Amino acid sequence: MDMSQAAAIVLSVVNSIALLVIISVGLAVIFGMMGLINLATGEFLMLGAYMTVTFYRLGMGFWVAAILGSLSVGLFGIIIERCLIRFLYGRLAAMMLATWGLSLIMIQVVTLIFGTSTQSLPTPLGSFKIGGYSFSDYSVVVDVAALAMLGLVYVVFTKTRYGTMARAATLDATMASVIGIDVRRVNMLTFGFGAALSGLGGALLSALAGVVPTFGQQYVGNAFMTVISGGAAVLTGTASASVLLGGVQGLVSNASTAFFGSISLLLVAIVLLRFMPNGISGKWGRRF
Amino acid sequence: MNLLLDKTRTLPGRIGLTVLAVVAALAVAEISSPFLAQQWALWIIFGQLALSLTFVWGYGGIFSFGQAALFGIGLYSYGAASINISPITGETYSSLLIAGLVAGLFALILGYFIFGIITLAVTLVLLTFMSSTGSPDYHIGSALLGGYNGMSGIPPLGSLASPLNAGYLLIFVVALAAIIVFILDLLLRRPIGRALVAVRENELRSQLLGYDVRRARLNAFVIGGVIAGLAGGEYAAWGQFANPAVFSLQQAALVIIWALVGGRRSLFGAFIGTIVIQEIQNVMGGIGGELTPLVLGGILILVVLLAPEGIMAAVYAFLQRIGLRVGRRPIASRPTVATDVEEHRPNSAGELLATDVTKSFGGVHAVKTVTAEFHPMTTTALLGPNGAGKSTFFSLLVGRHQVTSGKILLNGRDITRLPPHRRAQLGLGIKTQVPSVYNEMTVRENVWLAAYAKKRNVAESDAVTESVLKDFGITERQEALVGDLAHGQRQWLEIAMVVAGHPEVVLLDEPTAGMTRDETSRTVDLVKQLAHGATVVVVEHDMDFVRQLDSDVVMLHQGEVFRRGTIEELRHDEQVLDIYLGRAVTNASDT
Known part of the structure; x- marks a missing residue:
């Protein structure tokens, strides 16, 4: 194997890891901080993609459109938390089912508005070559964005007032409210933050894949496997699960086909959860 | 009807x-x-x-x-x-x-x-x-x-x-x-x-x-x-x-909606839920097929918000209100009038040995190289201030937590890595600190499930249940829902459940917390009685209780065995008093 081939493989493995990060970090924030499995995660990605397409068509640049797309999904998340989720705290199955209902509704509403035809965006930026292998500059942007998203999560939860309160609420909601933290408000913001991250993931993906109403369903399975395999620790859990699952997926995809790549991801996740039912971070004792 | x-x-x-x-x-x-x-x-x-x-x-x-x-x-x-x-x-x-x-x-x-x-x-x-x-x-x-x-x-x-x-x-x-x-x-x-x-x-x-x-x-x-x-x-x-x-995903959601609408309490409800939803879909299909996912999503959310137990639960509630006996199937058999009360006391006491047992959570050593021997037909009281590691030690013994290092033997058999249910089958019974009982069931059903876990035979379990209920004086309360009982009564019930499982080694974690004085003294009698046929280990804060037991005492402090002896010896030990009264302690490890 020559150097350029090795570099190409490394780059594509890094890419599959980065993809897992951007689709799952929003879900991970909501799962890790609120214990809620948001089954509408795929549709938050989808909404982020559609909003980005919409803003782009309104004449904004791709990057501005992506940021606005992400923020609008965050706002949407806050509305959903106020209107639906807040009635269901403490009922894990109920929250999953309600968000599933939400996901069905979102798919259909988007279908009614945009139709089923594929909306697509040109991939921004150019491409570069390593040896005989061509890569788009944008794939590097996605890698950097994945790191930046993890960094953002770190900064928000460790360096801001809200983040400290959110972690306190995660550890002991009763205690947190006793010392004067408005847990309901914190939950609302956390859900909104997670939704915005999912929206950003969708925005980034909109330049890579055709945007259709069922857009989210291609990613949601992988997002769940990553987050559940990672366990409750938002940052370290998601990062380590992404590296493990994305690494295996990338390597297998390289050696065979993308289909076997996703099968291998599934198998690794299943076996991992047999022996670590609470995920990789399940025994770390630290919830972040 | x-x-x-x-x-x-x-x-x-x-x-x-x-x-x-x-x-x-x-x-x-x-x-x-x-x-x-x-x-x-x-x-x-x-x-x-x-x-x-x-x-x-x-x-x-x-x-x-x-x-x-x-x-x-x-x-x-x-x-x-x-x-x-x-x-x-x-x-x-x-x-x-x-x-x-x-x-x-x-x-x-x-x-x-x-x-x-x-x-x-x-x-x-x-x-x-x-x-x-x-x-x-x-x-x-x-x-x-x-x-x-x-x-x-x-x-x-x-x-x-x-x-x-x-x-x-x-x-x-x-x-x-x-x-x-x-x-x-x-x-x-x-x-x-x-x-x-x-x-x-x-x-x-x-x-x-x-x-x-x-x-x-x-x-x-x-x-x-x-x-x-x-x-x-x-x-x-x-x-x-x-x-x-x-x-x-839509098909997967549909199955869940059917079952949810029917409710999980009734097997029959699944069919009702399916027919109701399919009928709605039929009607919707007539109006505009593309609205179906909207309606399904809406139904899912509404059922979760408004009728989380499903429509069969609502139907049952209605039928019960008009006086029909429907719904929940009793777990245990109905009480019978004349059962031969069999001798249910455990007749083989076990030996439990813990050697150098250590448990660390991250950097914290909750339990540090604890060695303790609990011999057949003895009672041991485990003392120590809050955070001394008593409950964690119990959790290690029954397998709720895995030891970081060390060894646990039950009747000479290494049980260090066995899961909790295997240890229970081998004769380890525990009453946990916070009572863990079946709140949604009756007193009788609770005791019965405990007996059945060991006997795996309906008739024998009935007999054991009968005699345990009687011995514990809870026969009159047997049809009460456990969730409605007072804290002390639930503690008492949990002890009864442990006894119904005929354990060879009985671990009781703060059995008298929340009990009245009368209940406490009954518990003393019970523990003494238990020790005739089993090995008993009790964690208690109530010094009167421990004194009445008149048993050996092992005192833990900061995860380690601090003293062994009788309660009288410990009562006159200045260091023990220092720890309990929170006075400055002369122990080097204590900072």
Whole structure:
């Protein structure tokens, strides 16, 4: 194997890891901080993609459109938390089912508005070559964005007032409210933050894949496997699960086909959860 | 009416109901059009799929997202089997059987690894896979998988020469569904069913009594898999095609909506839920098919918000209000008047040895190289201030936590790495610090499940229950719901449950917390009595209690054994008093 081939493989493995990060970090924030499995995660990605397409068509640049797309999904998340989720705290199955209902509704509403035809965006930026292998500059942007998203999560939860309160609420909601933290408000913001991250993931993906109403369903399975395999620790859990699952997926995809790549991801996740039912971070004792 | 309802709970009553369902189907098939018969057959098939989830969810406590996938596996299995086998055998019933078995096997393999949300991911991967098998390379024998378009040319149910017509198919699916409900009903009276109910109600307590939680769940999941697979096979025979749409998220959601609307408390509700939702879909389909997902999503949210127990629960509540005895099946047998009270005291006391047991959480050593021997027929009191590691030590002994290092022997057998239920089966019983009981059940059922965990025999468990209830003086309260009891009474009940399991070593973690003085002194008597036939270890803060026990004392401090001796010796030990009174301590390790 020559150097350029090795570099190409490394780059594509890094890419599959980065993809897992951007689709799952929003879900991970909501799962890790609120214990809620948001089954509408795929549709938050989808909404982020559609909003980005919409803003782009309104004449904004791709990057501005992506940021606005992400923020609008965050706002949407806050509305959903106020209107639906807040009635269901403490009922894990109920929250999953309600968000599933939400996901069905979102798919259909988007279908009614945009139709089923594929909306697509040109991939921004150019491409570069390593040896005989061509890569788009944008794939590097996605890698950097994945790191930046993890960094953002770190900064928000460790360096801001809200983040400290959110972690306190995660550890002991009763205690947190006793010392004067408005847990309901914190939950609302956390859900909104997670939704915005999912929206950003969708925005980034909109330049890579055709945007259709069922857009989210291609990613949601992988997002769940990553987050559940990672366990409750938002940052370290998601990062380590992404590296493990994305690494295996990338390597297998390289050696065979993308289909076997996703099968291998599934198998690794299943076996991992047999022996670590609470995920990789399940025994770390630290919830972040 | 109530008499009639009670009759349907007996075995002949259930058989009668099963026959009744089939006769009703016969009548419907006779009078209705083939079109209607076909539609009803489909609904019953879907109802059976919903039933598989109701069972897995309601009795296994697993919220499975994978029932649609198991249904799909059954669907394709029937297709592949019937296309290949029916030319040889001339019938397709065997293919239906294969569908059930393959789905059951798949559930067994999947369930060995995971349940829960990941089953949804498995479903999605199956969708991707099945949709991409369009090439003729993908085939099972002479059956082409057919990719997105699916498998066609699947023979209907029956003999090849004369397959079942719509009317007979309806009768067949109703009969099969009725038989399945009947068998489930029987199963729930067997050990496997009682273990399921115990696990559903309180996982921790069931484990500590000796029920194998994982196994119980897996059993339920596999049974659910077979039921879903059979339904899938019937569906293949019904439509004579199989396509990957069954693996879609929407199909998975639909199964959950059916079961949710029916409610998990009633197996029968699954069919009601399915029929209600399918009827709504029928009507919606007439108005505008594209609104269907909106309506389904809306129903899902509304049911979760407004009727989380499903409509059957509401119906039951109504029927109970007008005075009918319906709903929850009693777990234990009804109290009998004259039972021979058998001698239930444990007659073999065990020996429990812990050697250098250490447990670290991150950098904190909650328990540090603790060595303790608990010999047969002795009582030991474990003392120590809050945070000394007493409860953690107990958790290590029963297996709720794994030791970081060290060894635990029960009767000479190394149990260090055994799961909690195995240790319980070997004779370790524990009353936990916070009482862990079956709150939704009666006092009698609680004691009965504890006895049954050990005996695995209804008659013997009845006898043990009778005598434990009597000995503990709770016979009058036996029909009370445990959730309604006072804290002290629940403590007392939990001790009774531990005793009903006939343990050789009894661990009691703060048994008298929340008890009245009278209850406390009864507990002293009880512990003394227990020590005649078992090894007892008690964690207590109540010094009076410990003094009355007059037992050996092991005192823990900061995770380590600090003193051993009698309570009198410790009472005069200045360092012990320092620790308890929070005075400055001369111990070097204490900073």
